[in-house]
Amino acid sequence: MEKQGEQKASRLVFVLYPFPGHINPMLQLAKILHSKGFSITIVHPEFNSPNPSDHLEFTFIPISGNLVESKVSPGDFFDFISALNKNCEGPLIECIPRMSKAEDHRDQISCIIYDGFMYFAQSVADQFKLPGISVRTSPAVTILAFAVFPRLHEQGYMSFLESVSQDQGPELQLLRLKEAAALTRETTTYAMLELRAALTDSMKRCSAIIVNTVDFLEKEALAKVQELFSAPTFTIGPFHKLVPTFSSSLLKEDTDCISWLKRQASKSVIYVSFGSMASVDEKELLEMAWGLANSEQPFLWVVRPGLVRSLNCLALLPNNFQERVGERGCIVEWAPQKEVLAHDAVGGFWSHCGWNSTLESISEGVPMLCKPFFGDQNLSVRYICDVWNVGLELESELERGKIEKAIKRLMEETEGEEMRKRAILLKEKLKLTLREGGSCYNSLNDLAEKILSF
Numbered sequence: 001m002e003k004q005g006e007q008k009a010s011r012l013v014f015v016l017y018p019f020p021g022h023i024n025p026m027l028q029l030a031k032i033l034h035s036k037g038f039s040i041t042i043v044h045p046e047f048n049s050p051n052p053s054d055h056l057e058f059t060f061i062p063i064s065g066n067l068v069e070s071k072v073s074p075g076d077f078f079d080f081i082s083a084l085n086k087n088c089e090g091p092l093i094e095c096i097p098r099m100s101k102a103e104d105h106r107d108q109i110s111c112i113i114y115d116g117f118m119y120f121a122q123s124v125a126d127q128f129k130l131p132g133i134s135v136r137t138s139p140a141v142t143i144l145a146f147a148v149f150p151r152l153h154e155q156g157y158m159s160f161l162e163s164v165s166q167d168q169g170p171e172l173q174l175l176r177l178k179e180a181a182a183l184t185r186e187t188t189t190y191a192m193l194e195l196r197a198a199l200t201d202s203m204k205r206c207s208a209i210i211v212n213t214v215d216f217l218e219k220e221a222l223a224k225v226q227e228l229f230s231a232p233t234f235t236i237g238p239f240h241k242l243v244p245t246f247s248s249s250l251l252k253e254d255t256d257c258i259s260w261l262k263r264q265a266s267k268s269v270i271y272v273s274f275g276s277m278a279s280v281d282e283k284e285l286l287e288m289a290w291g292l293a294n295s296e297q298p299f300l301w302v303v304r305p306g307l308v309r310s311l312n313c314l315a316l317l318p319n320n321f322q323e324r325v326g327e328r329g330c331i332v333e334w335a336p337q338k339e340v341l342a343h344d345a346v347g348g349f350w351s352h353c354g355w356n357s358t359l360e361s362i363s364e365g366v367p368m369l370c371k372p373f374f375g376d377q378n379l380s381v382r383y384i385c386d387v388w389n390v391g392l393e394l395e396s397e398l399e400r401g402k403i404e405k406a407i408k409r410l411m412e413e414t415e416g417e418e419m420r421k422r423a424i425l426l427k428e429k430l431k432l433t434l435r436e437g438g439s440c441y442n443s444l445n446d447l448a449e450k451i452l453s454f
């Protein structure tokens, strides 16, 4: 990547939302912009803190989110975000003048780049007359889903809903955004509306929007986003493809599974992981285990601590399970996922459809068996199964017979083979966007220029 002129480079302040599915892409983005010559300061709440020694090129500033005093648990998703936004504003305001004192021109703050969930950072940017850049680590279509406000006509949000719900092209129809909007009308809570309104408001005021996506993957959704918001949107590609892999995981990666993968036949393994947050109950864990055992397919299964709430998950597997699957099954607590998906032995990914996992899977041409749990996973699954046609959905409850059948459909049958071919085409298409002259390559250069123009 070409570096920008040394004179113009300046400091970018990143504000993290403290969960792995958000921290990783934000650190990847920071590394991408660092490689363009910018200096980076990472401001993060003292919760799930990244390890500064893994990123010596950055300056880290922990701020107190007063989360203990607020008595909110990370499991109460919307209340947790609300508390973070209220409690982190003061500490960030205190940090900015200290950072701005730097005499070296290169160390002056150029802008604040914040995870969209940390919308308070836009108000801080406004207060200091600094440009703010909102980053979405989930698909662009979630920006539209968030802009759906059922009860806020008086604040002018209803026009967003109308604009999103009407005149949908085929892509947005397949995403069933209208259904999502209808659902929103029934299930909204105050905290959820507060997040949607605040996040959308911050995006109306920001100077640029960055989405971890690629133009051709979300054509219609991105066009709508550009209609709704005046700030330019930059889609610089799956962030993880633009930087060397680094480990910032809270759990230690078990690399023994790579030696196991080396002993498996090409495209024979189904990799199973539900990311860092989704959980199942004890019965579902057993159904998964027997579904995998009965499929007779080699599998690599991530059974992370917490997959079954507050229990030692591995101890829950039946005594005769390992005996039944023998060498055919490999179980780890946390895998080097990107390396696993890039391995030739992996032919399918049974996933919860988190956006990072989705991008990582299609970047390696791996078709998916989808079991979404909550939030944007319900939109990613529609892209995978209905728009890109590179996966199938496990629609019903987790039951061993249905799991076995679905695994066979993906791994052994013609239907799965067709999906694998389409996934490889998607991977090739995606690669082209990252090369010189490709849409992501150009968007990254435009973004660097935009920041330098502030």
Ligand code: UDP
Pocket: 020, 021, 022, 024, 249, 273, 274, 275, 276, 277, 278, 302, 333, 334, 335, 336, 337, 338, 353, 354, 355, 356, 357, 358, 360
């Ligand atoms: N991941 C990993 N090893 C695992 C499971 C997951 O490295 O065993 C990583 C995965 O590569 C992805 C992230 O954890 O980058 C999960 O993010 P995603 O958005 O898919 O789901 P979330 O955890 O936010 O629900």
